[in-house]
Amino acid sequence: MKNVIKTIMLVLTTLCTVLALASCKEEHQHSYTYESDATKHRQVCTECGEETRWDAHVWGEWKVTKEATLDEKGLQEHTCTVCGYKGTEEIPMLTPTFGATTDFTAFYAYVPADFETVNIYYWGENLESSYAVAWPGVEMTLVNESEHLYGYTLPAGVDNVIINDGSSQTVDVAYSPERNALRFDVLNSDNKYEVTYTSYQAKADDPELAKPEASDPIEMITLYVVDTNGWDVLNIHYWGSKLGDSTWPGVASTKVGVVEVNGESCNIYSVEVPEDATTYIANNKVDGVESGEQSQNITAVADANCVVILADLTASYGNYKDGVFTEVEVDLGLPEFYIVGKFGTVNWTFEEAYKLAIDEETMTATITVTLAVGDVFKIAQAGWSGEVSSDELGAAFSVAADGNITVVTAGKYQIVVSNLDSTPSLTITAVTE
Ligand SMILES: [Zn+2]
Ligand SMILES: [Zn+2]
Structure with missing residues (x-):
């Protein structure tokens, strides 16, 4: 035991001597101040210039110094708890809450100077079909020539719009009841304009904005589809309707029976489609899966309520009524x-x-x-x-x-x-x- 204490004493004495010698070599006590940049800090002696190594800031909590609004970006700052450096960051403008128009609503867009005809295409889950528009939409009213400001009176139930001049267009823009105007921003990688939301206060001498007139509502009709290929599922994708296109791979159909076509028993399906759809594609694709087959484009024909998907994926036509399938000759002519x-x-x-x-x-x-x-x-x-x-x-x-x-x-x-x-x-x- 005595030996152990002796050894420790010896070690301590040696250590003190070494430290004492080392401090003797110092000419002064360093007097450090912090040097900082956006990400890091170090200490520099004001007398001899000695530098410590760079260390990352140790950030405290963000503090909002200016709240973001619907119109202006906000600002927040945080402080390094070691060196006191303050870092600031912009807070993005608030996104207005989305919703749908609840009544006829004036809506405006500031468009690029090279837009000549300015159309607004709009849609919405609760938009009455009598107000539905087909692409590229309806022409907007010029409100202010020097500002390239156009307006339109949207009907109730619109929750999305696209502003276009027939070739250039915005992205799909969600309607916000808090903002009645759009400003065009940059073109994105799809070559579509991004937009920002803004407001426009109508002036007394503004022209009256164009407003939609209700047309006859578009009815959904039943289309029957005969599958001669033995598919497990059958979807119908449609387009050309004012009600919009179906979302690929289309609307799932329901099997309604079995019919004889060219001596073969085939499943017949039914699906609801808008009466003004111009074209269909039948397919057996499952959403999210690439495999499967699809028909050629099938032209909608007024006097045939049934299409037959043939082995070569073209279609012939028929009528299906009270469980009976009848073939119909349709001369579509050559495509124009x-x-x-x-x-x-x-x-x-x-x-x-x-x-x-x-x-x-x-x-x-x-x-x-x-x-x-x-x-x-x-x-x-x-x-x-x-x-x-x-x-x-x-x-x-x-x-x-x-x-x-x-x-x-x-x-x-x-x-x-x-x-x-x-x-x-x-x-x-x-x-x-
Ligand atoms: Zn020093
Ligand atoms: Zn720091």
Whole structure:
């Protein structure tokens, strides 16, 4: 025991001696002050410049110094508990609460200067179908030319809008009862405008805003679908209706019985679709799963309440009544194609003058047209029931991801859609005079 104490004493004595020698070498007591940047601090001696290592700040709680509002960003700060450095951060503007219009409601948008025709497309879960609009929506009223401010009176039940000029558009904008105006912001990666919410106080001499008139409500009708492929499920995706498109893969159908088609027993399904839908796709896809089959585009036909999905995924037509299926011959003719887009006086409308002329001998549709740099177009069937695929069109055109073709070199061009009776394909050739 004595030996152990002796040893400890010796160690302590040695340690004291070493420390004493070390402090003797110091010429002064460091006098540190903190040096800080946005993320870290260190101490620097004011006399000799000796620096300690950088350490991250040790932040205290955030304190709000300015509350964010619906119109202005807020500010908050936090303080390093070691060096006292204050860091600040913006608080995003408050997002207004979303909801639906409850009555006729004036709504405004400040649009880009190059918007000529300004449309508002709107929809809502509780919007009466008599007020539903088809894309691109309805024209807004110019309220203030220098501010590019447009307005429209929305009907009750609108909870989403898209402002567009037929080609450029905003993202889907959720309606907020707290804000009656939108301001266009940056274009996002989908080439759609983001928006911010703002307010507009109507002035006494403002023009009266356009307002929708109720049309006949759009009814839902029953479509029967015969499946000759033995699918386990059958969905119908539809589009072209003022009530909007169904969400892919469409509406689930209900099996209503078994019918004989071409000597085979096939399941027949029913599904509710809007009466003004122009086109259907039948499929057996399960939501979120890529596998499965889908039919070609099926044109809605007024005098057939039943479509038969054939083995090659095309469709024939029939009527189904009181458990009896009857085949119906439908001559859809060849598909009619138009140039639609923004060129000349055309602004995304189907004009007879821009309908391609069909030649049944060669199964082609052709038009010759003069196009200017910056014109945007696509070749489409009326009602957007289908678009032809754009093959390599050469350097005179650029094709966007959405299929829109932009003219890079002005000139006179012959536009030809071939294979009208199967899978149409597009070629464009310069016409030299
Ligand atoms: Zn020092
Ligand atoms: Zn610090």
